Amino acid sequence: MRKTAAVVVIGAGINGCSIAYNLAKDGVRNVLLVEKGYVASGPTGRSSGIVRQHYTIETLAKMARDSLRTYRSFEQEIGGDAGFMQAGVVFLCSEQNAETLKKSVAMHQRLGIRESVLSPEELREMEPFLNIEDIGYGAYEPDGGYADPALAANSFCIAAQKEGVEVLLGTRVTGLRVQGAQIRGVITDKGEIATETVVNVAGPWGREIAAMVRVEIPIKPSRHPVVILKRPPQWRTPTPVWADLVNGWYFKPEGHDGMLVGSISSQEADQEADVEKYSVVTDYDEATTYSDGVLRRFPVMAEGLVKGGWAGLYDVTPDWQPVIDQIPEVKGFYCAVGFSGHGFKLGPAVGRIVSELVREGKCSSYDTTVFRYRRFHNGQLSAGDYDEYKILG
Numbered sequence: 078m079r080k081t082a083a084v085v086v087i088g089a090g091i092n093g094c095s096i097a098y099n100l101a102k103d104g105v106r107n108v109l110l111v112e113k114g115y116v117a118s119g120p121t122g123r124s125s126g127i128v129r130q131h132y133t134i135e136t137l138a139k140m141a142r143d144s145l146r147t148y149r150s151f152e153q154e155i156g157g158d159a160g161f162m163q164a165g166v167v168f169l170c171s172e173q174n175a176e177t178l179k180k181s182v183a184m185h186q187r188l189g190i191r192e193s194v195l196s197p198e199e200l201r202e203m204e205p206f207l208n209i210e211d212i213g214y215g216a217y218e219p220d221g222g223y224a225d226p227a228l229a230a231n232s233f234c235i236a237a238q239k240e241g242v243e244v245l246l247g248t249r250v251t252g253l254r255v256q257g258a259q260i261r262g263v264i265t266d267k268g269e270i271a272t273e274t275v276v277n278v279a280g281p282w283g284r285e286i287a288a289m290v291r292v293e294i295p296i297k298p299s300r301h302p303v304v305i306l307k308r309p310p311q312w313r314t315p316t317p318v319w320a321d322l323v324n325g326w327y328f329k330p331e332g333h334d335g336m337l338v339g340s341i342s343s344q345e346a347d348q349e350a351d352v353e354k355y356s357v358v359t360d361y362d363e364a365t366t367y368s369d370g371v372l373r374r375f376p377v378m379a380e381g382l383v384k385g386g387w388a389g390l391y392d393v394t395p396d397w398q399p400v401i402d403q404i405p406e407v408k409g410f411y412c413a414v415g416f417s418g419h420g421f422k423l424g425p426a427v428g429r430i431v432s433e434l435v436r437e438g439k440c441s442s443y444d445t446t447v448f449r450y451r452r453f454h455n456g457q458l459s460a461g462d463y464d465e466y467k468i469l470g
């Protein structure tokens with residue numbers, strides 16, 4: 078193990094791998110990526126991998142737009158595979174959210190994102206099994222879809238290694254050394270590394286890493302279950318990803334005959350999960366409730382089957398937006414944490430942002446005001462416009 082590093086990145090999820098890759102590609106030598114498990118062993122490996130651009134906050138929409146471009150041309154741009162499938166993504170809403178939806182689509186079109194507002198009849202034409210009874214409008218982005226998060230993180234990690242990044246797996250960070258408000262080193266269970274720059278990308282453990290330098294980041298880890306159903310034989314046609322803002326669910330095609338279901342309700346994060354002991358399997362009640370959610374939108378699923386499911390962790394902040402910032406109190410301490418259940422799709426852009434912050438002291442590619450750490454102290458939170466669906470930013 079090397080004894081010194083220019084930058085130590087903590088956490089090899091999608092964002093940590095993308096950050097390490099971008100730093101090295103942009104010319105930073107001696108970057109070390111430290112991970113207590115294996116690549117994507119945290120929430121990244123349990124992610125649904127949906128890649129959509131529909132956000133109400135402009136910076137997020139731009140980041141999602143640019144990240145989608147990378148996922149679509151991953152092999153040429155980064156190397157390796159991210160498993161991207163261009164299935165399209167549809168947002169469904171009632172009259173209640175119609176104004177927000179239409180406003181967001183107009184903003185996206187201005188940013189060059191292909192997205193259009195559809196009527197219930199047009200939606201039914203797109204998917205004959207869709208129940209349109211309570212739908213006011215839909216927003217369709219044909220370029221979105223989903224990727225394979227574990228594959229994407231590993232591909233970023235391999236690309237980072239090719240650029241000279243050293244990756245230490247099975248190595249837990251247990252402390253950070255600070256002297257005169259400046260980072261001086263990283264203490265791990267395998268030894269100490271001297272460094273003046275640390276990037277905390279530890280997801281739900283990000284609060285714990287920040288606490289090592291007495292910085293408090295309000296991250297609440299919460300459990301996010303997903304249920305997988307098998308579609309009935311009469312429904313084998315391709316279908317896009319659906320975000321149902323009427324009832325609070327998302328549905329993602331899984332393989333050629335499956336459907337993955339998860340919740341988009343902010344209430345899901347009401348309860349704090351124990352990061353070491355939470356249940357990683359879905360239970361009977363969850364399978365039943367989530368199946369009902371699918372059934373309401375796709376009545377044909379009455380003939381479907383529950384195949385199983387799993388649960389992962391969200392790292393939720395008070396406004397459901399991440400902290401991507403240099404922490405002012407500790408020189409050399411950067412954070413990219415608190416992605417609140419929507420950080421996979423943003424991974425490529427997050428890598429670029431942190432690389433700029435570390436190398437140039439500021440980010441020129443995006444207005445990152447919404448991600449500032451200080452917002453929790455000055456009360457200027459970065460909530461989006463869908464009140465009950467903060468995950469949509």
Ligand SMILES: Cc1cc2nc3c(=O)[nH]c(=O)nc-3n(C[C@H](O)[C@H](O)[C@H](O)COP(=O)(O)OP(=O)(O)OC[C@H]3O[C@@H](n4cnc5c(N)ncnc54)[C@H](O)[C@@H]3O)c2cc1C
Nearest residue numbers: 088090091092113119121124125127250280389420421422
């Ligand atoms: C079930 C589920 C579905 C999701 N669906 C979507 C989706 O459809 N679209 C989307 O965009 N996002 C989705 N998300 C969110 C997305 O997956 C996450 O925001 C993203 O993967 C976070 O990546 P990350 O690199 O920031 O952190 P993580 O994946 O959380 O990785 C952090 C890493 O840090 C390591 N670590 C922690 N502490 C230490 C330590 N002390 N020393 C060394 N290493 C440490 C951990 O082992 C872990 O590997 C979903 C999340 C879940 C759980």
